[in-house]
Amino acid sequence: MRLEWIEDILAVAETGSLIRAAERRNLTQSAFSRRIRMIEDQLGTELFDRSRKPVELHPAAREQCGEMQELAVRLRRLAAALGDAARTHVVIASQHAITTAVAPALVQRIAASRDIGIRLRSANRDECYTQLLTRQADIMLFYATERLPLPMEPGFVELHRMGADSLIPVFAAARLDELEAALAQGELPVVAYPEEVFFGRVLRDDIRPRLAGLTLRPKAETALTLAALQLAATGAAVAWVPETLAREQVRSGQLADLGPRLGVQPLQLMATRLRAAHSPDAEAVWRAIAAG
Structure with a gap:
Protein backbone atom coordinates (compact mmCIF):
# COMPACT_ATOMS: atom_id res chain seq x y z
CA MET A 1 0.00 0.00 0.00
CA ARG A 2 1.36 3.43 -0.96
CA LEU A 3 2.04 6.05 1.71
CA GLU A 4 -0.15 8.65 0.02
CA TRP A 5 -3.08 6.21 0.05
CA ILE A 6 -2.70 5.70 3.78
CA GLU A 7 -2.48 9.46 4.32
CA ASP A 8 -5.64 10.00 2.24
CA ILE A 9 -7.60 7.43 4.24
CA LEU A 10 -6.37 8.82 7.56
CA ALA A 11 -7.22 12.36 6.48
CA VAL A 12 -10.87 11.37 6.09
CA ALA A 13 -10.87 9.42 9.35
CA GLU A 14 -9.29 12.30 11.29
CA THR A 15 -11.29 15.18 9.81
CA GLY A 16 -14.60 13.32 9.53
CA SER A 17 -15.31 14.89 6.15
CA LEU A 18 -14.27 14.43 2.54
CA ILE A 19 -14.30 18.21 2.11
CA ARG A 20 -11.96 18.90 5.04
CA ALA A 21 -9.79 15.93 4.11
CA ALA A 22 -9.44 17.29 0.56
CA GLU A 23 -8.36 20.67 1.99
CA ARG A 24 -5.77 18.97 4.19
CA ARG A 25 -4.42 17.06 1.19
CA ASN A 26 -4.39 20.24 -0.97
CA LEU A 27 -6.81 18.82 -3.53
CA THR A 28 -10.20 19.83 -4.86
CA GLN A 29 -13.08 17.81 -3.45
CA SER A 30 -13.80 16.18 -6.82
CA ALA A 31 -10.16 15.20 -7.37
CA PHE A 32 -9.90 13.83 -3.85
CA SER A 33 -13.14 11.83 -4.22
CA ARG A 34 -11.82 10.30 -7.45
CA ARG A 35 -8.59 9.36 -5.71
CA ILE A 36 -10.49 7.69 -2.86
CA ARG A 37 -12.50 5.70 -5.42
CA MET A 38 -9.26 4.68 -7.14
CA ILE A 39 -7.80 3.49 -3.83
CA GLU A 40 -10.89 1.40 -3.16
CA ASP A 41 -10.73 -0.06 -6.68
CA GLN A 42 -7.07 -0.97 -6.24
CA LEU A 43 -7.72 -2.60 -2.86
CA GLY A 44 -10.83 -4.34 -4.13
CA THR A 45 -13.00 -3.24 -1.20
CA GLU A 46 -15.20 -0.33 -0.19
CA LEU A 47 -13.62 1.60 2.69
CA PHE A 48 -16.24 4.28 3.27
CA ASP A 49 -19.94 4.22 4.08
CA ARG A 50 -21.32 6.84 1.69
CA SER A 51 -24.88 6.36 2.91
CA ARG A 52 -23.92 8.41 5.96
CA LYS A 53 -23.44 12.17 5.98
CA PRO A 54 -20.68 12.97 6.54
CA VAL A 55 -18.99 9.94 5.01
CA GLU A 56 -17.60 7.47 7.55
CA LEU A 57 -15.11 4.64 7.42
CA HIS A 58 -16.63 1.19 7.54
CA PRO A 59 -16.05 -0.41 10.98
CA ALA A 60 -13.54 -2.91 9.57
CA ALA A 61 -11.47 -0.09 8.07
CA ARG A 62 -11.79 2.04 11.21
CA GLU A 63 -10.30 -0.77 13.27
CA GLN A 64 -7.15 -0.57 11.15
CA CYS A 65 -6.57 3.19 11.67
CA GLY A 66 -4.05 2.67 14.46
CA GLU A 67 -2.04 0.26 12.36
CA MET A 68 -2.22 2.59 9.34
CA GLN A 69 -0.89 5.48 11.46
CA GLU A 70 2.04 3.37 12.63
CA LEU A 71 2.71 2.18 9.08
CA ALA A 72 2.67 5.78 7.80
CA VAL A 73 5.25 6.78 10.40
CA ARG A 74 7.49 3.83 9.47
CA LEU A 75 7.22 4.57 5.76
CA ARG A 76 8.10 8.25 6.28
CA ARG A 77 11.13 7.25 8.34
CA LEU A 78 12.18 4.73 5.69
CA ALA A 79 11.85 7.33 2.93
CA ALA A 80 13.88 9.83 4.95
CA ALA A 81 16.58 7.25 5.71
CA LEU A 82 16.84 6.21 2.06
CA GLY A 83 17.05 9.87 1.06
CA ASP A 84 19.83 10.45 3.57
CA ALA A 85 21.75 7.45 2.28
CA ALA A 86 21.47 8.63 -1.33
CA ARG A 87 22.43 12.22 -0.55
CA ASP A 165 25.73 38.09 18.07
CA SER A 166 23.64 41.21 18.51
CA LEU A 167 21.03 43.12 16.55
CA ILE A 168 22.37 46.65 16.18
CA PRO A 169 20.89 49.84 14.65
CA VAL A 170 22.96 51.26 11.79
CA PHE A 171 22.68 54.25 9.48
CA ALA A 172 24.70 55.94 6.74
CA ALA A 173 27.54 57.77 8.50
CA ALA A 174 27.59 60.51 5.84
CA ARG A 175 23.94 61.38 6.47
CA LEU A 176 23.79 61.50 10.25
CA ASP A 177 22.79 65.19 10.16
CA GLU A 178 19.52 64.22 8.47
CA LEU A 179 18.88 61.58 11.11
CA GLU A 180 19.61 64.06 13.90
CA ALA A 181 17.04 66.44 12.42
CA ALA A 182 14.40 63.70 12.46
CA LEU A 183 15.29 62.70 16.02
CA ALA A 184 15.01 66.32 17.14
CA GLN A 185 11.37 66.14 16.07
CA GLY A 186 10.87 62.91 18.00
CA GLU A 187 10.81 60.73 14.88
CA LEU A 188 12.94 57.75 13.90
CA PRO A 189 12.89 56.56 10.26
CA VAL A 190 13.29 52.77 10.27
CA VAL A 191 13.48 49.79 7.97
CA ALA A 192 10.74 47.45 9.17
CA TYR A 193 10.66 43.67 9.04
CA PRO A 194 7.36 41.79 8.52
CA GLU A 195 6.02 40.71 11.91
CA GLU A 196 5.67 37.10 10.76
CA VAL A 197 9.47 36.73 10.44
CA PHE A 198 11.85 36.35 13.37
CA PHE A 199 13.48 39.79 13.25
CA GLY A 200 10.07 41.39 12.86
CA ARG A 201 9.01 39.80 16.13
CA VAL A 202 12.26 40.90 17.80
CA LEU A 203 11.66 44.50 16.69
CA ARG A 204 8.08 44.39 17.92
CA ASP A 205 8.68 42.68 21.26
CA ASP A 206 12.18 43.74 22.30
CA ILE A 207 13.24 46.91 20.52
CA ARG A 208 10.12 49.04 20.03
CA PRO A 209 9.25 49.09 23.77
CA ARG A 210 12.66 50.67 24.49
CA LEU A 211 11.95 53.50 22.04
CA ALA A 212 8.70 54.65 23.62
CA GLY A 213 9.78 58.30 23.46
CA LEU A 214 10.13 58.21 19.67
CA THR A 215 7.64 57.84 16.84
CA LEU A 216 8.91 55.13 14.52
CA ARG A 217 8.35 55.93 10.84
CA PRO A 218 8.74 52.85 8.62
CA LYS A 219 10.30 53.96 5.33
CA ALA A 220 10.63 50.48 3.84
CA GLU A 221 9.86 46.88 4.76
CA THR A 222 11.84 43.79 3.87
CA ALA A 223 12.29 40.28 5.24
CA LEU A 224 15.94 40.26 4.14
CA THR A 225 18.58 41.62 6.51
CA LEU A 226 21.00 42.18 3.62
CA ALA A 227 18.44 44.43 1.92
CA ALA A 228 17.85 46.25 5.22
CA LEU A 229 21.59 46.80 5.52
CA GLN A 230 21.76 48.35 2.05
CA LEU A 231 18.79 50.60 2.78
CA ALA A 232 20.58 51.86 5.88
CA ALA A 233 23.78 52.39 3.89
CA THR A 234 21.94 54.65 1.42
CA GLY A 235 20.51 56.72 4.27
CA ALA A 236 16.92 55.62 3.65
CA ALA A 237 16.34 54.72 7.30
CA VAL A 238 17.84 53.11 10.39
CA ALA A 239 18.02 49.31 10.17
CA TRP A 240 18.56 46.80 12.95
CA VAL A 241 20.81 44.07 11.57
CA PRO A 242 23.15 41.45 13.06
CA GLU A 243 26.47 42.99 14.08
CA THR A 244 28.37 40.32 12.14
CA LEU A 245 26.58 41.41 8.96
CA ALA A 246 27.32 45.13 9.43
CA ARG A 247 30.81 44.78 10.93
CA GLU A 248 32.91 45.55 7.86
CA GLN A 249 30.87 48.61 6.85
CA VAL A 250 30.96 49.94 10.41
CA ARG A 251 34.74 49.45 10.54
CA SER A 252 35.19 51.21 7.20
CA GLY A 253 33.17 54.19 8.39
CA GLN A 254 30.40 53.76 5.82
CA LEU A 255 27.87 52.91 8.53
CA ALA A 256 27.44 54.38 11.98
CA ASP A 257 26.61 52.01 14.83
CA LEU A 258 23.80 53.68 16.79
CA GLY A 259 23.64 50.95 19.41
CA PRO A 260 24.89 53.12 22.29
CA ARG A 261 22.07 55.55 21.58
CA LEU A 262 19.16 53.38 20.41
CA GLY A 263 20.01 50.09 22.09
CA VAL A 264 21.04 46.63 20.93
CA GLN A 265 19.39 43.24 21.23
CA PRO A 266 21.58 40.26 22.22
CA LEU A 267 21.24 37.24 19.93
Missing part, protein backbone atom coordinates in the same frame (compact mmCIF):
# COMPACT_ATOMS: atom_id res chain seq x y z
CA THR A 88 26.00 13.08 -1.54
CA HIS A 89 26.23 16.32 0.42
CA VAL A 90 25.28 17.74 3.81
CA VAL A 91 22.47 20.30 3.72
CA ILE A 92 22.60 23.20 6.15
CA ALA A 93 19.56 25.47 6.39
CA SER A 94 20.27 28.88 7.88
CA GLN A 95 18.67 32.26 8.30
CA HIS A 96 19.58 34.73 5.57
CA ALA A 97 21.90 36.85 7.75
CA ILE A 98 23.76 33.77 8.98
CA THR A 99 24.18 32.48 5.42
CA THR A 100 25.81 35.77 4.47
CA ALA A 101 27.90 36.61 7.52
CA VAL A 102 28.63 33.42 9.46
CA ALA A 103 28.19 30.33 7.30
CA PRO A 104 30.97 31.03 4.74
CA ALA A 105 33.72 30.88 7.38
CA LEU A 106 32.16 27.73 8.84
CA VAL A 107 32.03 26.02 5.46
CA GLN A 108 35.61 27.06 4.71
CA ARG A 109 36.81 25.63 8.03
CA ILE A 110 35.03 22.31 7.44
CA ALA A 111 36.14 22.07 3.80
CA ALA A 112 39.76 22.73 4.75
CA SER A 113 39.95 19.59 6.86
CA ARG A 114 37.35 17.25 5.34
CA ASP A 115 36.33 16.18 1.85
CA ILE A 116 32.63 16.87 2.42
CA GLY A 117 30.20 18.61 0.09
CA ILE A 118 27.98 21.16 1.82
CA ARG A 119 24.86 22.76 0.40
CA LEU A 120 23.62 25.95 2.06
CA ARG A 121 19.93 26.77 1.96
CA SER A 122 18.96 30.28 3.01
CA ALA A 123 15.47 31.03 4.36
CA ASN A 124 13.69 32.67 7.26
CA ARG A 125 13.80 30.91 10.61
CA ASP A 126 10.43 29.18 10.40
CA GLU A 127 11.16 27.89 6.89
CA CYS A 128 14.55 26.57 8.02
CA TYR A 129 12.89 24.68 10.86
CA THR A 130 10.37 23.16 8.46
CA GLN A 131 13.25 21.96 6.26
CA LEU A 132 14.88 20.38 9.31
CA LEU A 133 11.69 18.63 10.47
CA THR A 134 10.97 17.27 6.99
CA ARG A 135 14.62 16.16 6.68
CA GLN A 136 15.27 18.36 3.68
CA ALA A 137 18.14 19.71 5.78
CA ASP A 138 20.57 17.89 8.07
CA ILE A 139 21.46 20.86 10.27
CA MET A 140 19.86 24.23 10.98
CA LEU A 141 21.67 27.43 11.98
CA PHE A 142 19.50 30.10 13.56
CA TYR A 143 19.26 33.07 15.88
CA ALA A 144 17.31 33.05 19.13
CA THR A 145 16.64 35.45 21.99
CA GLU A 146 15.54 34.76 25.54
CA ARG A 147 12.05 35.91 24.60
CA LEU A 148 12.01 34.09 21.26
CA PRO A 149 13.68 30.67 21.50
CA LEU A 150 12.97 28.14 18.79
CA PRO A 151 9.82 26.22 19.84
CA MET A 152 10.59 22.52 19.81
CA GLU A 153 9.72 19.30 21.56
CA PRO A 154 12.17 18.39 24.36
CA GLY A 155 14.23 15.37 23.39
CA PHE A 156 13.31 15.72 19.73
CA VAL A 157 16.36 17.73 18.65
CA GLU A 158 19.94 18.36 19.70
CA LEU A 159 21.02 21.95 20.33
CA HIS A 160 24.44 23.57 20.32
CA ARG A 161 25.18 27.21 21.09
CA MET A 162 27.73 28.38 18.53
CA GLY A 163 28.23 31.84 19.95
CA ALA A 164 26.67 35.25 20.38
CA GLN A 268 22.19 33.62 20.50
CA LEU A 269 23.71 31.88 17.47
CA MET A 270 22.48 28.29 17.59
CA ALA A 271 22.80 25.03 15.66
CA THR A 272 20.32 22.18 15.86
CA ARG A 273 19.64 18.79 14.30
CA LEU A 274 17.12 16.00 14.78
CA ARG A 275 17.85 13.24 17.27
CA ALA A 276 18.03 10.53 14.63
CA ALA A 277 20.46 8.49 12.59
CA HIS A 278 22.68 10.65 10.37
CA SER A 279 25.05 9.98 7.50
CA PRO A 280 28.78 9.87 8.37
CA ASP A 281 29.31 13.20 6.59
CA ALA A 282 26.43 14.88 8.44
CA GLU A 283 27.80 13.51 11.70
CA ALA A 284 31.26 14.90 10.90
CA VAL A 285 29.87 18.35 10.11
CA TRP A 286 27.89 18.39 13.35
CA ARG A 287 30.99 17.45 15.34
CA ALA A 288 32.93 20.24 13.61
CA ILE A 289 30.22 22.75 14.53
CA ALA A 290 30.12 21.54 18.13
CA ALA A 291 33.92 21.75 18.37
CA GLY A 292 33.80 25.40 17.38
